[in-house]
Amino acid sequence: MRPIPHPIAEILELARWAPSGDNTQPWRFEVIDEHHLVVHAFDTRDHCVYDLDGHSSQIAHGALLETLAIAASAHGLRAEFKRSPGFPDTHPDYFVDLIPDSRLMPDRLLPYIPQRSVQRRSMRTTPLTASQKQALQDAVGILYTVRWFEGGAQRWRLAKLMFDNAKLRLTLPEAYPVHRDIIEWNAHFSEDKVPDRALGLDAMTLKLMRWVMASWQRVAFFNRYMGGHLTPRIEMDLLPGLFCAAHFAILSKKSPETVDDYVAAGRAVQRFWLTATRLGLQLQPEMTPLIFGRYVREHRVFSRLPDIEETVSLLNERLLKLMHNEPLGQVVFVGRIGSGRKAASRSLRLSGEKLILE
Numbered sequence: 495m496r497p498i499p500h501p502i503a504e505i506l507e508l509a510r511w512a513p514s515g516d517n518t519q520p521w522r523f524e525v526i527d528e529h530h531l532v533v534h535a536f537d538t539r540d541h542c543v544y545d546l547d548g549h550s551s552q553i554a555h556g557a558l559l560e561t562l563a564i565a566a567s568a569h570g571l572r573a574e575f576k577r578s579p580g581f582p583d584t585h586p587d588y589f590v591d592l593i594p595d596s597r598l599m600p601d602r603l604l605p606y607i608p609q610r611s612v613q614r615r616s617m618r619t620t621p622l623t624a625s626q627k628q629a630l631q632d633a634v635g636i637l638y639t640v641r642w643f644e645g646g647a648q649r650w651r652l653a654k655l656m657f658d659n660a661k662l663r664l665t666l667p668e669a670y671p672v673h674r675d676i677i678e679w680n681a682h683f684s685e686d687k688v689p690d691r692a693l694g695l696d697a698m699t700l701k702l703m704r705w706v707m708a709s710w711q712r713v714a715f716f717n718r719y720m721g722g723h724l725t726p727r728i729e730m731d732l733l734p735g736l737f738c739a740a741h742f743a744i745l746s747k748k749s750p751e752t753v754d755d756y757v758a759a760g761r762a763v764q765r766f767w768l769t770a771t772r773l774g775l776q777l778q779p780e781m782t783p784l785i786f787g788r789y790v791r792e793h794r795v796f797s798r799l800p801d802i803e804e805t806v807s808l809l810n811e812r813l814l815k816l817m818h819n820e821p822l823g824q825v826v827f828v829g830r831i832g833s834g835r836k837a838a839s840r841s842l843r844l845s846g847e848k849l850i851l852e
């Protein structure tokens with residue numbers, strides 16, 4: 495691999511820690527010179543049921559660009575991004591200009607880039623303080639509003655929604671290949687997948703799941719006759735949903751429509767997540783009810799399962815009610831948050847050699 499000029503090597507080394515759905519890292523980098531690079535982004539909508547219209551990837555692209563800008567600030571460089579015209583929405587290209595700016599201070603979120611990680615296990619239920627919530631609202635800026643779902647009753651409703659939604663997630667034939675391909679079994683860390691130890695399951699359940707998930711026939715049999723989804727749903731959805739300080743939703747003031755809108759939302763999401771890390775808080779996104787709901791809201795067929803629309807419609811109505819009838823189209827991110835131990839097991843990232851094109 496040819497040497498990467500300073501300071502782009504250091505900037506990309508940090509930027510690659512941006513989060514992406516299932517750790518797909520839907521980007522590759524092309525370095526032009528010491529102040530210019532191109533981010534070749536892509537989405538996974540062609541094979542991932544959760545990447546509806548590429549929006550999940552686009553939020554990740556935004557998180558990447560924000561992380562890149564924060565990393566560049568350490569070198570007194572202001573990052574400007576231009577989406578190159580003529581590329582399909584599935585493969586947006588971003589031209590990055592790193593402009594020396596003597597007035598630019600290193601971003602205060604800089605040290606938290608490699609520390610930020612998803613925590614899928616229980617957190618403490620100690621409520622967030624008013625100043626923590628204010629810092630998180632400030633992190634997303636005035637174009638976004640953070641709604642909080644706190645207290646035992648609201649956490650229970652969200653936890654139950656996640657628990658019921660997980661039945662769908664775990665029995666949906668279209669989700670099976672995604673889960674099969676993105677979990678790295680017997681692993682605490684994974685370069686380009688989610689290690690099984692980061693899923694939030696206990697050792698016995700994990701062992702059983704590993705065996706069951708080896709084929710769709712096993713999954714279908716276990717789900718049908720043994721209630722195979724019950725224990726994973728309790729461990730991955732119900733208990734974590736109850737054991738957290740709060741659930742939250744980030745709403746955009748205007749419904750996002752374009753690729754650029756979702757990328758902008760992703761930038762805000764990453765500032766929110768890094769600020770949570772700065773405050774010593776753990777976070778887990780809870781995106782699937784929102785995604786499944788949108789399939790139904792837009793009357794789009796996404797599964798061969800019979801009666802699926804009715805099941806998802808009911809979940810969608812519950813989500814709407816929980817959000818106090820806020821337009822769900824404006825909700826760009828949902829998750830749970832709280833203080834607690836950081837995850838002992840986590841996704842790593844592809845090496846520079848794999849991410850940087852020759």
Ligand SMILES: Cc1cc2nc3c(=O)[nH]c(=O)nc-3n(C[C@H](O)[C@H](O)[C@H](O)COP(=O)(O)O)c2cc1C
Nearest residue numbers: 513514515516517550553611612779780781782841
């Ligand atoms: C747009 C987006 C959606 C995500 N959705 C979920 C989710 O629904 N559930 C979950 O547990 N993690 C979710 N994640 C977290 C990713 O799986 C995680 O960021 C990735 O595996 C990398 O791990 P790290 O964040 O610990 O570095 C999401 C991340 C992004 C950026």
